[in-house]
Amino acid sequence: MKYLSEYRDASIARPLIDRIRRTASRPWTLMEVCGGQTHTIVRQGLDELLEGAIEMIHGPGCPVCVTPLEQIDKALILAARPDVIFTSFGDMLRVPGSDCDLQQVRSRGGNVRVVYSPLDALELARRQPDREVVFFAVGFETTAPANAMAVWRARELGVSNFSVLVSHVTVPPAISAIMESPDNRVQGFLAAGHVCTVMGWTEYEPLAERYRVPIVVTGFEPLDILEGMLMAVQQLESGRHVVENQYVRSVRREGTPPARLRVEDVFELADRKWRGIGEIPMSGLRLRDEFAAFDAERKFGLGDLHVNEPAECHAGEVLTGKLKPPLCPAFGARCTPEHPLGALMVSTEGACAAYYHLARYRGPAEAATAGAVS
Amino acid sequence: MCLGIPGRIVELRDDGGFPMGVVDFGGVRREVCLSYVQGDARLGDYVIVHVGFAISKVDEAEARRTFEVLREMSQLDELDWIGEVAAASAAVQTAATSGGAVS
Numbered sequence: 001m002k003y004l005s006e007y008r009d010a011s012i013a014r015p016l017i018d019r020i021r022r023t024a025s026r027p028w029t030l031m032e033v034c035g036g037q038t039h040t041i042v043r044q045g046l047d048e049l050l051e052g053a054i055e056m057i058h059g060p061g062c063p064v065c066v067t068p069l070e071q072i073d074k075a076l077i078l079a080a081r082p083d084v085i086f087t088s089f090g091d092m093l094r095v096p097g098s099d100c101d102l103q104q105v106r107s108r109g110g111n112v113r114v115v116y117s118p119l120d121a122l123e124l125a126r127r128q129p130d131r132e133v134v135f136f137a138v139g140f141e142t143t144a145p146a147n148a149m150a151v152w153r154a155r156e157l158g159v160s161n162f163s164v165l166v167s168h169v170t171v172p173p174a175i176s177a178i179m180e181s182p183d184n185r186v187q188g189f190l191a192a193g194h195v196c197t198v199m200g201w202t203e204y205e206p207l208a209e210r211y212r213v214p215i216v217v218t219g220f221e222p223l224d225i226l227e228g229m230l231m232a233v234q235q236l237e238s239g240r241h242v243v244e245n246q247y248v249r250s251v252r253r254e255g256t257p258p259a260r261l262r263v264e265d266v267f268e269l270a271d272r273k274w275r276g277i278g279e280i281p282m283s284g285l286r287l288r289d290e291f292a293a294f295d296a297e298r299k300f301g302l303g304d305l306h307v308n309e310p311a312e313c314h315a316g317e318v319l320t321g322k323l324k325p326p327l328c329p330a331f332g333a334r335c336t337p338e339h340p341l342g343a344l345m346v347s348t349e350g351a352c353a354a355y356y357h358l359a360r361y362r363g364p365a366e367a368a369t370a371g372a373v374s
Numbered sequence: 375m376c377l378g379i380p381g382r383i384v385e386l387r388d389d390g391g392f393p394m395g396v397v398d399f400g401g402v403r404r405e406v407c408l409s410y411v412q413g414d415a416r417l418g419d420y421v422i423v424h425v426g427f428a429i430s431k432v433d434e435a436e437a438r439r440t441f442e443v444l445r446e447m448s449q450l451d452e453l454d455w456i457g458e459v460a461a462a463s464a465a466v467q468t469a470a471t472s473g474g475a476v477s
Contacts, residue, residue, distance in 0.1 A: 036377045089425065117426020119407060139425075142378070145410060146427045153392065194378055197422070197430050220377060221443050249436055250422065256429055259410040 016226040017049050023233050024053040029185045030232055031178065031321065033171055034192035035062030035349025036220040042354040044222045046229075054229055057185065057321030058354075060174055060274060061192055063139040064091050064347035065315070068273040070305040071138075071167040072097040078134050078165060078296060079110045085128065087121035088136040089143075090114040095343045098307050118150035118164070125154070125162035134296045137164040141195045144168055144285060145259035148266035151287065151294045163296040166286055169272055171195055172203045173283035178320070179211040185321065188232035190218040190225065193247035200255030204243045212241045219247040266291055275343055276315035313342035318351055325355040332356060378422035378429060379444060380437035383408070386417055397423055400441055 032038055038058045041047055047056045060066050076097045079086035086102070093102045093114065106112035111131075115121050118135050125133035137147040147164060154162045171192060178186055191204060196217045208215045214235035218228030228246040235241060245251055263285070272284020287295045296302070309315075312330050317323035325331050325344070335341040337353050344352035384403065385396035393408040395415075404426075408415055411428045415421055420437035421428035432440070 116404065117407075119405075119426050142424050142429075145429070146407075146425045149407060149409060149427065194422075194424070194429075197378070198424075221440075250430055250432065256410055258412070259427075259429060262410075 012223060013226060016223065016230060020050060020226065020230050020233055021053045023230065023237055025237060027052060027055060028187050028233055028236050029055045029057060030188045030190060030229060031057045031059045031186040032190040032218070032225065033059040033061040033175070034190075034195070034220060035065070035347065035351075036194075037190060037192070037218065037225055038062070038351050039349055039354050040220055040222055040225055042351070042358055045358075046222065046225060050229070054233065058318070058351040059178075059189075060277060060319045061140065061171065061195075062344070062347050062349040062351075063143070063169070064095055065319070065343040065350045066169055066274040066277065067092070067095065067138050067167045067343065068275045069098060069307045069309060070273070071165065072101075073305050073307055074297065074302050075102060075136050075165055076100065076105055077302065078300060079105045079112050080108075081132075081300075084132045084134055085111045085113060085124060086134050086136070087113050087115045087124065089116075089138070091347050092136055092138060094340065094346050096310075096340055096346075118147050119153070122150050122154055122157075122159060122162055125159050126157070129161055131161065132299075133162050135162070135164045136167070138167045140168075140192070141170055141199045141263070142192075142197075144263045144267065145198060145256075148263045151266050151291055152262060154294055155291065160293065163294045163299050164287070165296040166267075167272075168267065168285035169274060169283055170269075170285065172207060173280050174274070174277075175204075175207050175215075176211075177277070177280045177283070179207075179213060181320070183322075186213070188214040188236055189216070190228045190232065191215050191243075193217060193219040193224070193250060196245075196247070196251045196255065198256050198259050200253050200260070201243050201245065201251070202253060208241050208243050214241050215243045217243065217245045217247050217251050219250065274319075276309075276313075276319045278316075310341055315342040315344045315352075318344055325352040328352070377444065378424045380420055380422050380432055380440045381406075382434075382437070383415060383417055383419050383421060383428075395428075397421065397428070399423075400445070 041056055072095055078084050102112050121135035201217050204215045214232045216228045216231045218224055231244050267285035268288050269282045270284050270286040271281050273279045292298050314323055314328045330341055335345050337345055340346045344350035379399055381397035381399040383395050384398045387394050393412050395406055395408045396403055397406040406423050407427045420432050420434050422430050
């Protein structure tokens with residue numbers, strides 16, 4: 001594969017890799033938070049190039065992957081209603097719910113539409129006042145400002161047939177949960193560059209201090225990731241544990257204040273379940289009471305659903321770094337991007353899909369070896 | 375959906391006090407909300423866009439490089455969604471003009 005080989009031989013990448021190897025006096029275990037970073041690491045084989053110096057545990061930063069099963073099932077219920085036009089980002093359509101996915105609901109006559117932006121869903125509601133338009137508001141802090149503004153704008157314009165099914169999660173509580181897990185092995189984090197473009201990094205400073213763990217705000221391109229790894233290893237070797245910013249061309253300490261403030265106007269913190277991981281206290285966002293009229297769960301009276309994850313899917317172990325995807329018994333056989341058992345096999349940001357595509361490029365045996373590196 | 379796409383602002387407009395604009399992503403154009411970069415972004419500037427919202431400004435060289443990296447990483451699915459949305463809107467408009475039922 002052209003792109004892979006280019007980076008493996010890249011003259012800029014090589015000195016960085018050598019420097020990381022020279023700096024690391026022992027193997028260190030780092031976690032990249034963002035699914036975009038996972039995609040780059042697996043696709044470029046960065047983890048293999050650094051075998052023995054750094055082990056990367058792939059973090060839970062793929063919004064498609066961590067949206068809990070009950071929220072997917074609620075989406076399926078809403079999408080099947082004849083009075084509803086259900087709108088969503090494209091990558092949620094193939095995430096398996098308990099019985100089916102949104103694409104299957106669409107093929108059975110459900111009105112499911114892909115939108116690029118929540119503002120497209122709002123516009124659709126304005127054009128079709130006789131239908132209920134519901135938008136599936138998922139994601140991390142990168143999509144929260146967009147979803148917050150859509151709700152804000154709906155209220156401003158008095159669009160009463162627009163509502164959102166919210167399943168927002170935030171990164172810092174996930175870092176706490178990982179560090180407090182009794183079997184945690186993570187010694188340093190590469191924080192998600194685009195999340196921090198919005199939020200800045202002040203929330204991470206107390207985490208670095210409390211858990212004595214280096215956190216490096218990092219971009220998603222191969223050289224960004226290598227530089228972020230080097231910065232984290234330098235901290236670990238010198239016994240420091242602070243927040244540093246590798247992604248200076250995009251991220252400032254205070255983030256993007258107007259976006260952050262609009263998120264606070266519309267959303268408040270709430271407990272949230274993460275698919276494969278379980279509930280993390282105060283790790284999600286829900287609409288404030290003053291925006292209850294735009295909350296699809298309240299509007300359509302969707303109560304708590306009791307759901308069971310398929311036993312064959314080991315997403316929880318993958319998300320917590322206990323299992324590399326190619327070592328899952330279902331990987332590539334019962335579970336493929338065409339027929340996924342779990343969300344990690346759906347999104348291009350999901351760890352299982354990233355390894356699956358790697359196997360396609362290099363052959364399953366080699367990918368399995370890559371997965372076994374620990 | 376978390377990776378922003380860089381593009382160039384080719385049109386600025388005010389939608390009843392709501393700052394909007396048109397951004398060109400390597401030839402694909404769409405409307406973008408400029409509320410979060412208001413007062414900072416001007417015509418011709420490059421911005422990073424997340425799901426229809428400009429979140430930060432970048433320089434041209436950075437924008438071009440990032441766009442190429444995203445294209446090579448096949449991380450530009452969102453541009454396909456723009457295409458799907460455009461097709462759906464056209465269908466809605468056609469149905470509305472012809473008086474047909476809109477589904």
